[in-house]
Amino acid sequence: MKIKSKILIIAGSDSSGGAGIQADIKTITSLGSYAMTAVTAVTAQNTKGVHSIVSIPSKEISNQIEFTSKDIKPDSIKIGMLHSTQVVNSVIKSLKKLKLKKIILDPVMVAKGGAKLIDDKAILVLKKKLIKRVDLITPNIPEAEILTKIKIQSILDMKNAAKILLELGAKNVLIKGGHLGSKNMNDIFVNKKEIVIFTNKKIKTKNTHGTGCTLSSAIATYYGCGKTIKKSCELGIRYVNNAIRKRPNFGKGNGPINHLNSFIIEKKFR
């Protein structure tokens, strides 16, 4: 099999393998691309929650990004967990220095079990400086609420939040609907020209650990392969949906999804 593209992941490690860097590598690999990593933090966690988090120093995160990308230039980048102001700033600096393009930002803030993954000052820097440097931001509803300071309880609220994110300088926004509590899952894609709602039936399961990480790395992969950002969102959502459908039943808490389930997509992708 010929490798389709090279993707750099800047994110935290999830020891349980369902989310974080581990989910990203599995997603990118199963979609036929080559994954590279800059680890921002190491978490000890399982499907029931996060036990501990060790942050990697910002200089070392930049070293990973720069040393890796100078040698193998990524076709696109996925950014996940960035825990501190220092880390956000040094990631921005490295992206600028290497003129890296095609960036997807998943503004990870809180883990499914409730553990906080970013400090408040870092959220402000992310909002002020990073959002405008990326091609797409993919907040879930609680993250969109924090970034826009509005309460989101409906599709209309999601659209309004997305517009506020565009005003903050975002080029494209995908607000994920997993937290809305409705029968259908509505993910809303917005840019200055269009609004598209991707709707799927909600699958009844607690095994959705890592859906957000998986989605952003799938989108980054399709985008790195040359699809438009909108098409990449559509295909990424379909990949996650299939992965939830074929989920294994691992762990006693919120179990992982099935990253190997890429073959149906593969045919349609061509």
Ligand SMILES: Nc1ncnc2c1ncn2[C@@H]1O[C@H](COP(=O)(O)OP(=O)(O)OP(=O)(O)O)[C@@H](O)[C@H]1O
């Ligand atoms: N039960 C479900 N059935 C179908 N699709 C789902 C379900 N839960 C989440 N999704 C989809 O998974 C994707 C990720 O959305 P979600 O809102 O769960 O992200 P997230 O909160 O960032 O996830 P994470 O907790 O992994 O960070 C979206 O496309 C969403 O529609």
Ligand SMILES: [Mg+2]
């Ligand atoms: Mg998330």
